[in-house]
Amino acid sequence: MDKHIGFIGSGNMAKAIIGGLLESNFIKREHIYASNRSKGKLESLGNEYGIQVSESNSHVAENVDIVFLSVTPDQYPTVIEEVRDRIKQDAIIVLIAGGQSIEQNESRFMKEVKMVKAMPNTPVLVKEGLTTLSFNGLMTDTDRQFIVDLFNKVGKTEVIDEKLMDIASAVGGSSPAFIYMYIEALADAAVLYGIPREQAYAITAQAVLGSAKMVLETNTHPAQLKDEVCSPGGTTIQSMAALEKNGFRSAIIEAVHANMAKLTEK
Structure with missing residues (x-):
């Protein structure tokens, strides 16, 4: 070249x-x-x-x-x-x-x-x-x-x-910070139950990396991939219920709203 x-x-x-x-x-x-x-x-x-x-x-x-x-x-x-x-x-x-x-x-x-x-x-x-x-x-x-x-x-x-650049920046450019916070919080929970900090970060970060690759490489809807992990009456669906109760989805959407409001403020 x-x-x-x-x-x-x-x-x-x-x-x-x-x-x-x-x-x-x-x-x-x-x-x-x-x-x-x-x-x-x-x-x-x-x-x-x-x-x-x-x-x-x-x-x-x-x-x-x-x-x-x-x-x-x-x-x-x-x-x-x-x-x-x-x-x-x-x-x-x-x-x-x-x-x-x-x-x-x-x-x-x-x-x-x-x-x-x-x-x-x-x-x-x-x-x-x-x-x-x-x-x-x-x-x-x-x-x-x-x-x-x-x-x-x-x-x-x-x-x-180009008119979509602001929202693309909000969900693609800023979201790594959201994900780092998620990894940190998940690792904190692991440490709470006795896993050493270094191993906690390794486990949680790899889980995020692997999950992202599943979405990208299988072309499967994220909701279906989620359902495949949630056995009826199992531990994961209990965790999902707790996330829903505490507004996990709405918190993410509100974070994007806040990002867009900052980008577009005069």
Whole structure:
């Protein structure tokens, strides 16, 4: 693959993507560029991955075909003003900051530019991420497939309408925090009954991982999979009744409502 990819800003998410691309041999390491305001972080990144690093955002922008804007949302206006006249004519801009629309950032470039909104979640760090993608009208079918292939190196992808990005972020981007809390609570219960903490986390986390794979790989409705565990009059159905009594489902739905309210507040 001869394309060059650049990351303006090289925090944990950028590092995770870079690591996945290199591990999968999707791109040569000398074809990856990254910039950061911290010289120490750049040196560490260069030493760890053997990629091209620079303190200059413009240097990255003018040398790559795919530009990841992996800085915080408040830095977008400044960074785009800095690089908009330095990007290649056919460059693809990838937005990976929350609250940044395609239309908003197209206007900042003050010219037509291929653009992708991508919302990866933190499990990209272990190559099990979920990235939702939306494309603007200038992206060709080849461009779209390339971006999908790229993010598939750190997990799975779903292409959706941009108007659904907020809810996709709420259920795909924020939900790992919900699940970590569930794992912690379940492990606490295990510890209460005498299982050592380390083993409690191993048991509960593997149960979550295995259950997720059952949903994804069997294409069986989650309700059916649940029913298959619940024997009549057994212990699991008693547990399910307790969860229902304490509002487990409604608590999850309310958490998503709260997320959406925060995303859409003015």
